[in-house]
Amino acid sequence: MGYRVALPLRDARRLAEIVATFTRFGGGWLLERAGLGAGLSNSGGDLTPVKLREALEALGPVFVKLGQILSTRRDLIDDLWADALSQLRAQVTALPWSEMEARAEAALGRPWREVFSEILPEPIGSASIGQVYAAKLIDGTDVVIKITRPDQEERIQADLRLLEYAAARAAALSPGVARYQPAAMVRELARAIRAEFDLTEEAENTEEMAANFAGFPKVRVPKVWSDYSSRDLMVQERIFGTPPSDTAALAAAGLDGPALAAVGAEAFMHSLLVERVFHADPHPGNLFALPDNHMAFIDFGMVGRLTSARQRELMSFLKAIVTADPRAFAKLLLRWSGAENTLAPPASLEAAAGRFIARHSRKGLDLSRAITDIMEMVREEDLALPPDLVLLFKAMATADGTMKLLDPQFDSISAAKPFVARDLLALPKPEELAARLSDFAGAATAFGEEAPELLRAGLTRLSEGKLRAEVSLASGGDIARALEQAARRIAGGLVLAALLLTMGPVLAMAGPQVAGLPLGSWVGIFGLIGGVWHISRRWKL
Template sequence: MLKMVFVTARDRARLAEISAVLIRYGLQDVVRLLGLSPLLAAGKGAQQADDSPLSLPERLRAALEALGPTFVKFGQILATRSDLLDTDWTSELDKLHSQASTLPWQTLADQVHADLGGDPQQIFAQFDTQPLAAASMAQIYRARLHSGEAIIVKVLRPGLAKTIQADVRLLRYLAETVEQQSPALAHYRPVQMVQALATALNHELDLTHEGNNCEQVARRFSEQPEVKIPKIYWQWSSKRLLVQEFLPGIEPENPQQLANAGFDGPLLAQRGARAFMRMVLEHRLYHADPHPGNVMALDGNRVGFIDFGMVGQLSATRRNQLLRVLQAIAERQSEGIVSTLLAWSDSHNPDMQDLELAAQNFLDKQGFGTLTLGKALTDLLAMSREHQLALPPDLALLFKALITADGVLHRLDPDFDIIRTLKPMLQQLMLQRYAPKALRQRMLALGADALDAGDELPQSLRLLLRRLTRGQLNADINVNNLSQLSKALERAAVTLAIAIVTAAFALGLAPYLMQASPQLWSVPLFPLLGGLVCIAGIVLLVLRLRR
């Protein structure tokens, strides 16, 4: 309670604004779920923004857009969680990637002057104050250097940091509240989601992160001329402004458009697939939002990647797990799919038989012809959602990126088979993983872990013995259905107490009743009733014991 008072007092105005927007879009249930019911009365005056019959996912998307960059980014993260949300929700939230309203140049001019150290019209040979594109965090402008190179200037929207910091504080508090009060929603790990949101927003508030990501990827593709990554001009770049090379190309809308422009769609698809999967499987640093606006067809059938504001990173363990599941899908092995899903999820009590049947049904859905990676991963996420196997956030982001990339590849070539294209790369990576050198390194790492554990073992044993001798050893034991057991014991105790009290009164009253001894048809009534009750009790006891 004290924490709630502190949070709401610190950011009360923003909290009231958030509640008013949610109410305006007919999301009162969300306000109640977040524990903000007292604010419902304050927001009664808020009217619905649109009289048209919008669906619940559409209303949520509109509310997130109205709430600003923090909530737009949160919606984009939710759009990656197909393991948690139905496609109706993720497809609607995915529209948050579309362009935002533009700010007039006068709003940004002072900030741009301060970051560049002068007038952009003088620093650059040409600077167009009409924005090329606008997003929730930044706007893009075209310019040209005095040396002739075409560039773009990405400018962070002013005044974002304070609002975003307040939003993240509130979301963190609300996530903790939901996780504590709702076991059903705690399964979705809201605190972990907010932490991922905070990390992503901190990176986007500093454009040097995007520049560094871009340079890292460019360095790794330096020997592949068919892949183009923009050059960063650091002499003019800063936290709020990023200057990079402009890539003159076209967005891949459809094969006919590419053919009319002189491009080879199937060749572009092969090059794009190899480049993206190299980022994922070899570099383990990949473009996390490869939608058509961020993947360009360049002259010479080259593939260009732009906008590295959102990237994903994979550990070696995650990469190996992904290889295993791709191999299981390609070779139709349900056991590999089940074991990998269990390794990804935190579920402690899955129905193995049901899960194995679902994995086999998943493989049957993929057919035996050309395998579509996007469909396969979408079906895999649907299976995870159905069996409540929530994936870690890094994998959810990866799967979303793979599905998006697969959609772009099929725009380049509708008949593209990514598994067939990538089969040599997958085989090579699997061979590298089990090569003698790799096995030797893993054995050395395993031996080092064993030695470290051996060093710690004596100290752990001494601590255990000391606590045993002092009676300080505590055990945290989780017994399933303990509440049902306690209720059953309570009922049994009450029944036994009633039986004992009743028997005591019966024994005390028996002599007086026998003396009175009324008769029914010349048969003593109370002995007859006692005998019938005794027989009924024996029959009931036998039935309960059998059950």
């Protein structure tokens, strides 16, 4: 067939199926770009957006999910292709209960009738990874059972191995492809899919989210029966509610759409901006409206997690929109793209950021449109976003769309403003402050160690005529020593300042109370007075 790759023999048959499918739909050249084939580009006619969607659907769940991710990457592909890929749907036929029953009992380690009084044989949900059944426990409690399918895992694992190989090959063959981090993108896909295969992880996610929402009395997360749950089976409470998309049922139940949207948005923003663990797929099927305008979140098979650094960047993103600061927004895009210089954005990028802020800082933000505009701006400015932002942006846009079903006037920026205001007024937590200042102290120390050498190198180049400067030097050696001493003092001062900022809040509250203040605070006050007096004498102020 014209291809040869160094892959395990077990994947060769699956690779042949992938090659045959892509060439049949006119996508052989894609495999050539990935180093998986040769002489395939003219097979099957021209590849069109619709043909690509059909090819991915024919190849199964991994390629469907890959296409769905690509549909959100408008920084990589234009709208025509993205719109076609956004219509991808997995084509999976539900397995009969006779096959799933055996898998359920193997996971339970006992006949299912010892745990459940009833399991309805027709699934209420079916996907490529598993099927969901309505059931009742022996005590009559309504539950749902999720069971992984036995017929998909081997092929899915082979597909992930092949995609990981293709991503690495494509990056090695093309620097232009490498800058978009295809290997990282596939790792994100693999992590998400492999997590869905392990229902223990979903059970743990559900319990974690329930704990994070403990302070939200109007938010409900289903209870999980951990004793009955395992890698291949999970039992959780069945919650009966109204989907946000059923406006007629919401009205008949007397529910208030805007109030529901406010509850759901506050919970989502809290999980995103405070807990740093969020529902990665908050579509209308994963939320229910409950009586008294309460909201339920279900299905935590895929959650996103933010690092503290990414959380701060997300807050900066929202602040830039709330405060209408295009320069800050342009700097953030450069930082996300891994640019070396983020202090001075190019004029074209800053102008594009200005247009973006003008369009989206108004009330009534359409977050889906805003994220699409960001992707287009990134593509036009030849930047690249890190792959983990794709999951974040997709979740934010999905949540925004779901809330707009409940309240057409819903505005994500208005929902985010209280969190932004709180962040602007809040002092950093001691552990966060210590981490940031530790990094700063390390950088300052490194600067102190390197500055004398850099100064010597600069003076050497100056004396050799390799630097042009209109300066008269009476004694290069004396100046070098003076500059070296100054550099060391500056670096030492920076390190000392970092340590004082780190320990200051702790020391200021230490010791017994003296005249209404802790002893540590009095020490700090007299130390400040002494420092000012010393500097004034030293510099003859």
